[in-house]
Amino acid sequence: MTALPPLPDMILEPLVRHALAEDLGTYGDLTTRTVIPAGTRYTAQIRAREAGIVSGMQLAAIAFRLIDPALSFRLRVPDGTGFAAGEVLAEIEGEAASILSAERIALNFAGRLSGIATDTAAYVAETRGTKARITCTRKTTPGLRLVEKQAVLHGGGFNHRFSLSDAILIKDNHIAAAGGIRPVLQAVKARASHMIRVEIEVDRLDQLAEVLDEGAADVVLLDNMDTETLRAAVAMNAGRLVLEASGNMRLNRIGDVAATGVDFISVGALTHSARTLDLGLDF
Incomplete structure (x- = not known):
């Protein structure tokens, strides 16, 4: 490195x-x-x-x-x-x-x-031979986010958002409050700057299909999907959007998740449980 x-x-x-x-x-x-x-x-x-x-x-x-x-x-x-x-x-x-x-x-x-x-280096080691990259989350110690994210880089990982102002990340509660995937992505099309990247969270394949059909997103966060569903999501996406797997990403599972073909694997435990x-x- x-x-x-x-x-x-x-x-x-x-x-x-x-x-x-x-x-x-x-x-x-x-x-x-x-x-x-x-x-x-x-x-x-x-x-x-x-x-x-x-x-x-x-x-x-x-x-x-x-x-x-x-x-x-x-x-x-x-x-x-x-x-x-x-x-x-x-x-x-x-x-x-x-x-x-x-x-x-x-x-x-x-x-x-x-x-x-x-700990980050141990997770990164499990992705060898795949394109998957290990990334951290915002689950950091209050006041120490900068240096904890720097430590993730020192371990060979990558950084997710540093703050809420870095990018648009639409989570399940945003989708619920906005009335669904299509309305929330239509709002992005209408209001978001062309300079801002957009990620949206889904936990089912039918939601992923909606995202792919509607457009506006750059990255899809595949939340709490089992390994077979992740593999199906990669096939459905066919390289159109960046895919990030998240949720319950234990060290002993990382190799299997990386082998599905996702681009990123986000691991909150890198910082909240180190x-x-x-x-x-x-x-």
Whole structure:
């Protein structure tokens, strides 16, 4: 996988600053200020305690820099790169008190985001030999969508919408409120900008037939269909629209779904159920 360019630090810094302020409270790191003599210097390592794909090291570096710009942060394994258990991901050198005050926030970001990247890579591996791409959803941690979606990219996946303003995505409740598939697509034809892509959700083949007949959509979200129905939907579509399979996409099912010929498989679990990878900081 080609390395992704990092996001500008100025975009990520407010996230890290907020997390540090929450952790430091009203009086700072009371333990460190009490027991660590001023001027004590150490070199610390962020080390992987299990294998995975790294993400979040840019945020970890920002955390150490915000606590103490004099700290030296040396990245050993860039975001989006695989690592083995026991591997050193980064080294931090400087005031011990500063390192300790930033430690938890740096590890929280790196562990959470590396977990997302690692889980995404496992899903992507199940699609090998097919055209299907794994994509995330908007089921993200409030306030952390940008970095969680970046972690999906680090794991080899793709991003769905970042916000409600990115595209038109017509779900079942929109269809119900608008009076059906034809009325909702006719409204799109009448009101939507030609610059906006349109996706519509269906859960039955007769609904897909309506969408294909009416036009106006670019992408069809095939929701909660079993594998045989997905295969029938691909045949019915005959390459006209982009097809995205969604709903109940467990890891052990991804290979079968990818083999149906769908273009994308959206997996909410990449972000809403990702584990935190076990990373530690050692002096």
